[in-house]
Amino acid sequence: MRLTFSTEHQRLDGDVLERPFTLALGDEEPPVPGILWTPAGTGSPTAPEPTAPAPLILLGHPPLGLDRMYPRLVERARQAAADGFAAAALELPGSGGRPPLPGADRARAELRRAVEAGEPVADETVDALVLPLVDRAVPELRAALDALLALPGIGGPVGYSGGVISIGVRLAAVEPRLAAAVLFAGSFVPRAIAEEARRVSVPLHVLLQWDDEGNDRRASLDLFDAFGSKEKTLHANMGGHTGVPPYAAEAAARFFVRHLR
Amino acid sequence: MRLTFSTEHQRLDGDVLERPFTLALGDEEPPVPGILWTPAGTGSPTAPEPTAPAPLILLGHPPLGLDRMYPRLVERARQAAADGFAAAALELPGSGGRPPLPGADRARAELRRAVEAGEPVADETVDALVLPLVDRAVPELRAALDALLALPGIGGPVGYSGGVISIGVRLAAVEPRLAAAVLFAGSFVPRAIAEEARRVSVPLHVLLQWDDEGNDRRASLDLFDAFGSKEKTLHANMGGHTGVPPYAAEAAARFFVRHLR
Numbered sequence: 001m002r003l004t005f006s007t008e009h010q011r012l013d014g015d016v017l018e019r020p021f022t023l024a025l026g027d028e029e030p031p032v033p034g035i036l037w038t039p040a041g042t043g044s045p046t047a048p049e050p051t052a053p054a055p056l057i058l059l060g061h062p063p064l065g066l067d068r069m070y071p072r073l074v075e076r077a078r079q080a081a082a083d084g085f086a087a088a089a090l091e092l093p094g095s096g097g098r099p100p101l102p103g104a105d106r107a108r109a110e111l112r113r114a115v116e117a118g119e120p121v122a123d124e125t126v127d128a129l130v131l132p133l134v135d136r137a138v139p140e141l142r143a144a145l146d147a148l149l150a151l152p153g154i155g156g157p158v159g160y161s162g163g164v165i166s167i168g169v170r171l172a173a174v175e176p177r178l179a180a181a182v183l184f185a186g187s188f189v190p191r192a193i194a195e196e197a198r199r200v201s202v203p204l205h206v207l208l209q210w211d212d213e214g215n216d217r218r219a220s221l222d223l224f225d226a227f228g229s230k231e232k233t234l235h236a237n238m239g240g241h242t243g244v245p246p247y248a249a250e251a252a253a254r255f256f257v258r259h260l261r
Numbered sequence: 262m263r264l265t266f267s268t269e270h271q272r273l274d275g276d277v278l279e280r281p282f283t284l285a286l287g288d289e290e291p292p293v294p295g296i297l298w299t300p301a302g303t304g305s306p307t308a309p310e311p312t313a314p315a316p317l318i319l320l321g322h323p324p325l326g327l328d329r330m331y332p333r334l335v336e337r338a339r340q341a342a343a344d345g346f347a348a349a350a351l352e353l354p355g356s357g358g359r360p361p362l363p364g365a366d367r368a369r370a371e372l373r374r375a376v377e378a379g380e381p382v383a384d385e386t387v388d389a390l391v392l393p394l395v396d397r398a399v400p401e402l403r404a405a406l407d408a409l410l411a412l413p414g415i416g417g418p419v420g421y422s423g424g425v426i427s428i429g430v431r432l433a434a435v436e437p438r439l440a441a442a443v444l445f446a447g448s449f450v451p452r453a454i455a456e457e458a459r460r461v462s463v464p465l466h467v468l469l470q471w472d473d474e475g476n477d478r479r480a481s482l483d484l485f486d487a488f489g490s491k492e493k494t495l496h497a498n499m500g501g502h503t504g505v506p507p508y509a510a511e512a513a514a515r516f517f518v519r520h521l522r
Contacts, residue, residue: 210485210486210493210495221482224471224497225471230499231499231506232471232498232499233496233497233498233499233506233509234471234495234496234497234498235494235495235496235497236485236494236495236496236497237493237494237495238491238492238493238494245492245494247515247516247519248494251512254508255508258508
């Protein structure tokens with residue numbers, strides 16, 4: 001079995017079951033850590049008894065490590081569970097305890113330098129930082145979907161939410177089981193990914209922090225324009241990169257209720 | 262009394278009271294027609310008995326005449342009433358049975374010609390179409406506020422919603438009783454109005470139809486950027502000028518619930 005649950009699990013308020021797992025990728029790399037949250041009524045650790053299989057939301061997150069992102073992930077998982085959805089997060093390539101991605105540190109330092117100097121960020125820097133991450137993360141997320149959707153209690157449709165927008169763009173373009181995505185426009189996007197955006201056709205809900213000083217707002221608006229989806233919504237708010245207002249998160253939750261139930 | 266209710270009134274579903282009125286402006290012009298909607302529990306035509314005074318939303322609308330806009334206005338008034346708010350709409354200068362505004366027809370024809378020819382619309386055209394309307398409409402709306410807020414059953418806070426965005430911008434900049442505004446970015450904005458936007462400080466919720474072919478989207482985004490408000494949100498959707506999705510209207514309604522209750 002590719003997906004192995006930890007013996008540790010816990011029940012959160014509201015009867016949400018939280019189960020850490022590891023996903024074997026079938027190569028020489030160690031299995032990838034992840035967490036699965038399931039709402040009440042979709043199974044227990046000892047006797048998974050599906051009532052109605054829950055739709056699944058893949059929770060994207062910045063490449064800062066699952067442990068560090070846990071508080072924000074569990075809050076999002078709680079919202080998903082309250083709406084009747086399962087949620088899962090996977091450790092990103094190069095994050096947590098995983099081996100760093102080649103060239104990533106150098107590219108990140110160069111991006112930071114350029115942003116702080118008020119200079120444009122070179123395409124090569126964005127490509128070097130983002131493309132290796134996307135190239136590895138998307139197949140891993142698809143393998144996670146294979147394993148998670150095979151579990152009793154978890155079915156489609158599938159949503160993707162947040163994290164590194166380029167990962168979400170490619171996943172939405174290539175993964176037919178993805179029915180809807182909430183994307184957070186807060187990171188630089190390689191030109192190749194902006195081109196892939198034209199092939200995205202599923203309903204999209206894009207969050208943009210208008211006064212996010214580390215973001216290229218013009219590029220974010222161009223990316224929104226590029227998405228091929230007939231149904232797409234942009235919600236722009238103030239509050240800086242991490243200051244997404246509560247009502248914005250609620251609107252994103254309602255988007256998933258419209259599209260995943 | 263400046264505000265005179267018609268003898269005709271009707272109760273809509275949900276016990277919403279609809280009362281046409283006229284507002285005397287104290288000059289040689291005939292009184293201006295308007296409509297007031299009040300939720301259940303805030304008064305009757307024969308014996309206005311305020312329980313808790315309801316907040317008031319001024320419903321802006323395009324300059325097409327109250328009669329023609331009635332179906333859309335009553336739908337918005339119903340939503341307001343369901344949330345416990347009174348709502349009122351006033352006939353715009355130059356619309357309905359009111360004398361046309363000087364230069365408006367010529368400016369409108371020129372704007373249409375330029376848009377259809379794919380040419381930029383000249384500043385002079387936008388100014389000629391919009392500024393006379395704003396100059397007259399804003400004082401009339403403020404006079405309407407004076408009269409409506411004096412009624413038992415109607416109190417503050419006051420919201421403004423929709424219609425010609427330039428009217429909303431100036432009203433938000435000059436009217437201290439205005440607590441929050443939902444603005445629809447679908448019409449050309451004179452440069453002078455875009456400057457006034459910097460003085461707006463109340464919470465704003467801006468709706469933009471991303472694929473509205475008759476609109477200058479870049480100018481709409483620049484206007485959003487110019488607003489001085491610390492709390493402002495932009496919701497952009499697809500669907501053309503008149504295709505605002507239902508969930509977008511619901512989000513605007515929730516904005517008023519957050520700010521007017």
